[in-house]
Amino acid sequence: xxxxxxxxxxxxxxxxxxxxxxxxxxxxxxxxxxxxxxxxxxxxxxxxxxxxxxxxxxxxxxxxxxxxxxxxxxxxxxxxxxxxxxxxxxxxxxxxxxxxxxxxxxxxxxxxxxxxxxxxxxxxxxxxxxx
Amino acid sequence: xxxxxxxxxxxxxxxxxxxxxxxxxxxxxxxxxxxxxxxxxxxxxxxxxxxxxxxxxxxxxxxxxxxxxxxxxxxxxxxxxxxxxxxxxxxxxxxxxxxxxxxxxxxxxxxxxxxxxxxxxxxxxxxxxxx
Amino acid sequence: xxxxxxxxxxxxxxxxxxxxxxxxxxxxxxxxxxxxxxxxxxxxxxxxxxxxxxxxxxxxxxxxxxxxxxxxxxxxxxxxxxxxxxxxxxxxxxxxxxxxxxxxxxxxxxxxxxxxxxxxxxxxxxxxxxx
Amino acid sequence: xxxxxxxxxxxxxxxxxxxxxxxxxxxxxxxxxxxxxxxxxxxxxxxxxxxxxxxxxxxxxxxxxxxxxxxxxxxxxxxxxxxxxxxxxxxxxxxxxxxxxxxxxxxxxxxxxxxxxxxxxxxxxxxxxxx
Numbered sequence: 001x002x003x004x005x006x007x008x009x010x011x012x013x014x015x016x017x018x019x020x021x022x023x024x025x026x027x028x029x030x031x032x033x034x035x036x037x038x039x040x041x042x043x044x045x046x047x048x049x050x051x052x053x054x055x056x057x058x059x060x061x062x063x064x065x066x067x068x069x070x071x072x073x074x075x076x077x078x079x080x081x082x083x084x085x086x087x088x089x090x091x092x093x094x095x096x097x098x099x100x101x102x103x104x105x106x107x108x109x110x111x112x113x114x115x116x117x118x119x120x121x122x123x124x125x126x127x128x129x130x131x
Numbered sequence: 132x133x134x135x136x137x138x139x140x141x142x143x144x145x146x147x148x149x150x151x152x153x154x155x156x157x158x159x160x161x162x163x164x165x166x167x168x169x170x171x172x173x174x175x176x177x178x179x180x181x182x183x184x185x186x187x188x189x190x191x192x193x194x195x196x197x198x199x200x201x202x203x204x205x206x207x208x209x210x211x212x213x214x215x216x217x218x219x220x221x222x223x224x225x226x227x228x229x230x231x232x233x234x235x236x237x238x239x240x241x242x243x244x245x246x247x248x249x250x251x252x253x254x255x256x257x258x259x260x261x262x
Numbered sequence: 263x264x265x266x267x268x269x270x271x272x273x274x275x276x277x278x279x280x281x282x283x284x285x286x287x288x289x290x291x292x293x294x295x296x297x298x299x300x301x302x303x304x305x306x307x308x309x310x311x312x313x314x315x316x317x318x319x320x321x322x323x324x325x326x327x328x329x330x331x332x333x334x335x336x337x338x339x340x341x342x343x344x345x346x347x348x349x350x351x352x353x354x355x356x357x358x359x360x361x362x363x364x365x366x367x368x369x370x371x372x373x374x375x376x377x378x379x380x381x382x383x384x385x386x387x388x389x390x391x392x393x
Numbered sequence: 394x395x396x397x398x399x400x401x402x403x404x405x406x407x408x409x410x411x412x413x414x415x416x417x418x419x420x421x422x423x424x425x426x427x428x429x430x431x432x433x434x435x436x437x438x439x440x441x442x443x444x445x446x447x448x449x450x451x452x453x454x455x456x457x458x459x460x461x462x463x464x465x466x467x468x469x470x471x472x473x474x475x476x477x478x479x480x481x482x483x484x485x486x487x488x489x490x491x492x493x494x495x496x497x498x499x500x501x502x503x504x505x506x507x508x509x510x511x512x513x514x515x516x517x518x519x520x521x522x523x524x
Contacts, residue, residue, distance in 0.1 A: 001422035029394035043468035075436035132291035160263035174337035206305035346484035
């Protein structure tokens with residue numbers, strides 16, 4: 001499934017879809033990373049210090065999934081809703097990414113998730129600049 | 132299922148849970164209203180003028196569901212994430228509520244949904260003032 | 263937000279909505295209970311024995327939310343999809359409810375969640391018998 | 394974000410992850426396709442005959458997203474829940490894929506979505522045979 005090819009088939013597409021497609025892909029990818037990281041943390045022997053990581057993973061997973069869907073819809077969008085949700089996604093990715101980064105040396109899943117969060121925050125910022 | 136009773140059983144609850152519980156209930160209630168309104172609109176004979184309503188219902192349903200979960204979690208919350216998501220929820224409820232209001236005279240489900248959106252925006256604003 | 267009143271405004275409603283509305287309410291209520299129980303478990307000092315409970319709470323929350331939406335939609339439903347999703351919801355509620363029951367004596371949130379799971383499984387079974 | 398690489402970092406991974414990773418990717422990919430197809434259908438001029446397609450897209454998107462998350466979690470899974478949710482996902486993908494197929498000649502997004510549904514049903518069937 002290629003997001004960019006799919007968006008090109010939309011009856012109401014307009015302009016350059018590159019920045020948009022990159023954001024949609026980053027949001028859905030980060031939602032997946034956070035879902036997997038939360039579960040990997042839950043399976044770690046020393047779970048006590050990972051509570052905040054699990055919690056922020058769950059927040060970030062839901063926020064990224066909602067943002068990806070809101071951004072991907074091209075029929076009659078509301079710019080204020082899109083902008084506000086992008087800002088929430090950036091905040092969630094920054095908070096989750098910073099927490100994951102703290103565990104990145106001990107847990108490879110946290111390192112991978114921090115990377116997804118960083119990419120998603122950047123893709124949301126890039127899209128926010130265009131709308 | 133009573134949200135307030137449930138939150139009182141949380142090991143990390145603190146302070147007055149009334150405003151919080153009201154916001155959680157309003158978010159989950161609005162997510163349900165928007166899901167049902169989108170489907171009722173989809174079933175209306177004259178669907179052409181309801182496209183924007185369906186689209187905003189879908190946005191608002193996902194944003195409210197994510198917000199309700201983020202707000203309801205009391206373990207290690209991140210205030211910036213909570214605040215940003217509340218702002219996104221207020222924007223979604225205002226946009227969706229205004230669109231539903233336009234169809235309220237012809238469609239009772241839009242009238243009910245506009246009411247859910249208004250209550251949810253107010254509950255999010257009330258909670259945002261406390262954090 | 264009253265699910266039953268809302269379903270009565272749907273242009274394609276048919277027959278007795280009582281069993282349907284009860285199932286929709288139970289699914290959304292159980293999704294909320296499981297979301298709150300997962301977070302309450304995550305905040306407990308002795309988290310080690312609660313891993314399975316958190317995991318099943320997360321599964322059950324997502325499955326109940328999806329089931330509630332699928333069941334609540336009255337426009338052009340597919341009976342096989344509805345039936346299969348109801349069976350998945352019953353399985354999730356049984357597994358999660360049984361695990362929560364094991365912790366009910368020590369954690370009031372697990373007791374409340376077990377009760378939500380039991381009610382949701384029953385409501386899904388009642389609806390499944392009618393379609 | 395590479396699902397397979399991510400699953401390999403999980404503390405409780407076991408055995409061959411190929412079939413599992415293929416199913417997770419197919420579920421999340423199909424959830425995205427169905428979300429985009431629903432919105433593209435909503436934007437088509439002749440929307441009247443696409444109601445059932447939009448409705449099944451919404452069902453399939455939520456069911457696939459829930460299934461992907463349930464399947465991807467490796468900490469303390471419940472085989473009966475996984476199996477039942479896989480069956481629900483297969484039913485949703487078949488129903489949605491068949492409806493999309495009917496519109497594939499006129500709408501490229503429906504053709505792409507039908508393909509995602511077919512791949513997802515097959516990946517779920519392959520995983521179901523192993524558990």
